[in-house]
Amino acid sequence: MIQPATQATPPADRLLVRYRIETDAAHVEARAAALALEQSVEMPAGAIADAAIRATVPGRVERIASLPGASKPGGRSGESNAFEVDISLATETIGNEPGQLLNMLFGNCSLQADVRLLDARLPASLLAALPGPAFGIAGLRAACGAAHRPLSCTALKPQGMSPAALAELAGRFARAGIDVIKDDHGIAQQSVAPFEDRVPAVQRAIDAANRATGGRSIYAPNLSGGPGRLVAQLRVARDAGVGALLACPMVLGAPVFAELLRAEAGVPLVAHPALAGTAIAPALLLGRLFRAFGADATIFPNHGGRFGYSRATCESIAAAAREPLGDLRPTMPVPAGGMRVDRIDEMLAIFGTDTMLLIGGNLLEAGDGLEARAAEFATRVREAGGGAGRIQP
Amino acid sequence: MIQPATQATPPADRLLVRYRIETDAAHVEARAAALALEQSVEMPAGAIADAAIRATVPGRVERIASLPGASKPGGRSGESNAFEVDISLATETIGNEPGQLLNMLFGNCSLQADVRLLDARLPASLLAALPGPAFGIAGLRAACGAAHRPLSCTALKPQGMSPAALAELAGRFARAGIDVIKDDHGIAQQSVAPFEDRVPAVQRAIDAANRATGGRSIYAPNLSGGPGRLVAQLRVARDAGVGALLACPMVLGAPVFAELLRAEAGVPLVAHPALAGTAIAPALLLGRLFRAFGADATIFPNHGGRFGYSRATCESIAAAAREPLGDLRPTMPVPAGGMRVDRIDEMLAIFGTDTMLLIGGNLLEAGDGLEARAAEFATRVREAGGGAGRIQP
Numbered sequence: 001m002i003q004p005a006t007q008a009t010p011p012a013d014r015l016l017v018r019y020r021i022e023t024d025a026a027h028v029e030a031r032a033a034a035l036a037l038e039q040s041v042e043m044p045a046g047a048i049a050d051a052a053i054r055a056t057v058p059g060r061v062e063r064i065a066s067l068p069g070a071s072k073p074g075g076r077s078g079e080s081n082a083f084e085v086d087i088s089l090a091t092e093t094i095g096n097e098p099g100q101l102l103n104m105l106f107g108n109c110s111l112q113a114d115v116r117l118l119d120a121r122l123p124a125s126l127l128a129a130l131p132g133p134a135f136g137i138a139g140l141r142a143a144c145g146a147a148h149r150p151l152s153c154t155a156l157k158p159q160g161m162s163p164a165a166l167a168e169l170a171g172r173f174a175r176a177g178i179d180v181i182k183d184d185h186g187i188a189q190q191s192v193a194p195f196e197d198r199v200p201a202v203q204r205a206i207d208a209a210n211r212a213t214g215g216r217s218i219y220a221p222n223l224s225g226g227p228g229r230l231v232a233q234l235r236v237a238r239d240a241g242v243g244a245l246l247a248c249p250m251v252l253g254a255p256v257f258a259e260l261l262r263a264e265a266g267v268p269l270v271a272h273p274a275l276a277g278t279a280i281a282p283a284l285l286l287g288r289l290f291r292a293f294g295a296d297a298t299i300f301p302n303h304g305g306r307f308g309y310s311r312a313t314c315e316s317i318a319a320a321a322r323e324p325l326g327d328l329r330p331t332m333p334v335p336a337g338g339m340r341v342d343r344i345d346e347m348l349a350i351f352g353t354d355t356m357l358l359i360g361g362n363l364l365e366a367g368d369g370l371e372a373r374a375a376e377f378a379t380r381v382r383e384a385g386g387g388a389g390r391i392q393p
Numbered sequence: 394m395i396q397p398a399t400q401a402t403p404p405a406d407r408l409l410v411r412y413r414i415e416t417d418a419a420h421v422e423a424r425a426a427a428l429a430l431e432q433s434v435e436m437p438a439g440a441i442a443d444a445a446i447r448a449t450v451p452g453r454v455e456r457i458a459s460l461p462g463a464s465k466p467g468g469r470s471g472e473s474n475a476f477e478v479d480i481s482l483a484t485e486t487i488g489n490e491p492g493q494l495l496n497m498l499f500g501n502c503s504l505q506a507d508v509r510l511l512d513a514r515l516p517a518s519l520l521a522a523l524p525g526p527a528f529g530i531a532g533l534r535a536a537c538g539a540a541h542r543p544l545s546c547t548a549l550k551p552q553g554m555s556p557a558a559l560a561e562l563a564g565r566f567a568r569a570g571i572d573v574i575k576d577d578h579g580i581a582q583q584s585v586a587p588f589e590d591r592v593p594a595v596q597r598a599i600d601a602a603n604r605a606t607g608g609r610s611i612y613a614p615n616l617s618g619g620p621g622r623l624v625a626q627l628r629v630a631r632d633a634g635v636g637a638l639l640a641c642p643m644v645l646g647a648p649v650f651a652e653l654l655r656a657e658a659g660v661p662l663v664a665h666p667a668l669a670g671t672a673i674a675p676a677l678l679l680g681r682l683f684r685a686f687g688a689d690a691t692i693f694p695n696h697g698g699r700f701g702y703s704r705a706t707c708e709s710i711a712a713a714a715r716e717p718l719g720d721l722r723p724t725m726p727v728p729a730g731g732m733r734v735d736r737i738d739e740m741l742a743i744f745g746t747d748t749m750l751l752i753g754g755n756l757l758e759a760g761d762g763l764e765a766r767a768a769e770f771a772t773r774v775r776e777a778g779g780g781a782g783r784i785q786p
Contacts, residue, residue, distance in 0.1 A: 034699070041550060041551030047757045050554065057551060093579065095617075099617055099645060103579065107579075111694055113671045158450060160446040226651065227620035255618050255646070259620065259621055260621070276503060278505070361435065364436055365436075
């Protein structure tokens, strides 16, 4: 470990942020100091006229450590290396607002290819001011009428389908007993299936299936657009009686998700990771931050599917979604992204009971066997919670 | 060039998207085909039951080309390579909505570290439906009462200052003749200087300076938060009589910027690149897309400052902001990010007359000489347009 810039533990009332910086050992201290200013006052500290501001508002480098495999401090200039750099920020600069939190954590330095955002410790005062999930894991389960067990989820796709075709497909999934039937996140406000036409049609099909089976499948349509359109969609969804809502916080904007959707949804919010990028650690963004912004469930690309997340990364997302965090309810982790029915047992063994498994394309690939495969999925997930208690992750 | 998947030129009514994929030559065709599905139907094409959807809605690989320095197609599997891949998407999947446009361009694949978004050709029907700048370069100039000349811009900073201190600083900049005085983008809704206190105070100071000098400096306060807070801030800004507004589209959400702010601002919108990341080519995101979403000016980190953009990248942003694009007004490029007064001539020589130069910390560093340095900045920029006509870029 490189000599820390300050020896004291950073005060608990400051926002502590961990970055990964690629640079050489000879330059890392200067690079860390520049990053601390970039993410706060955006000017040379010496040019700040007000002594009180100079003492508290600029970011502070709290710790610099070589990452494993990197060469030792004092190495030759020009050596390629990576360092973990902890910077503390004044919590008052956030103003308790999700967008400004993202801005302070990663606004300007997101433009710098040598910086990644690894982690952040949110002070208690900030956690208390952020909305967090309105329903959480227990509330999502209750919306599905489910006991203490994992949930099953699938997606209506592909984009381009008419409201009638989407409704027909949703009815088949509901008859099969899938807990949560969501829109594909690519289904938005297209002319072939406007929200106001497709959402009531799909909900009616699910209602009919539930009446026939005695089940409690719920529908999570995908919200899209600016605030005016979102307000109109929320009204349509409420009138139709949907059981949940899907939204992409990084597409819609985190402040819209945390302010408008969290307050007005009235049903559990499922967050989709579209546009989340690779420069912010998934456990922080999809786990802790989406949870703090109000997501009741968070979808992430599970290992071994179409995306490159490792098993450890996926477990860290699930942990961040569920671990104690101020007074915030836990968020349901939703591993997804090319999952298959033949992986149900493996996924449940990893992620445990407080998990919703999302399988989409693998059900559709069954063709005429879709309902049978969907029923197998729903049944195996439902029964996983009815055995000898909680599955150990 | 690798054998293109289709020989025909992609139809002009499809959205043509160019990606950079890191993979080896033996796998690039399969990787490109998977990307085309990921960014559209999110399922195997063979599992799409409807033939009409199967024919038009899935993304199509239109062209694959090795990037310079990469090895030739047919190279050994395992060789590390990069390829340019053109994929066309059905324009109807966008629904003419900025958030869904970002989602289709880069939603899911933003999570894949091997993919970057290089460029996109927006079809005429989509361009006609996106808002574009309400004022553009000419309107921004008119708001400052400026002739056909470059504009000067500076920032109120650091965060943490009281409304009175911000107002005092703004008055000094206005007396020096700076055209646009903007908030630092880190000044949000903090308790030390709430929007409703600081914006009227700063505007009054600028008004007083303008009356004293006969100048036309304008103020661009920074908007932040969700739609409810934004609507309240817009009202405060309007009542105070601000001449422009600053906003971070990627923090607030592109749909909020394009729908709410574009419709309700009533004054030119200056876009800030915070949270834009490095995986989307800056010319596309900060140039073409922010312009299509309604930015009248777009701030970007100029080469040779605190950020890593090359001169060529910066010139490509300026070109995308100003070049013919449907019927959209041109957007003012704003090179920034650690610029200095001693670089004015060099920057104007590169970016020309249709440019606003943003210099912040370098003015504040002058201490007691702040007004003199700010006046030098404002005067040199103003006089650059009064000479022998347009500066040639």
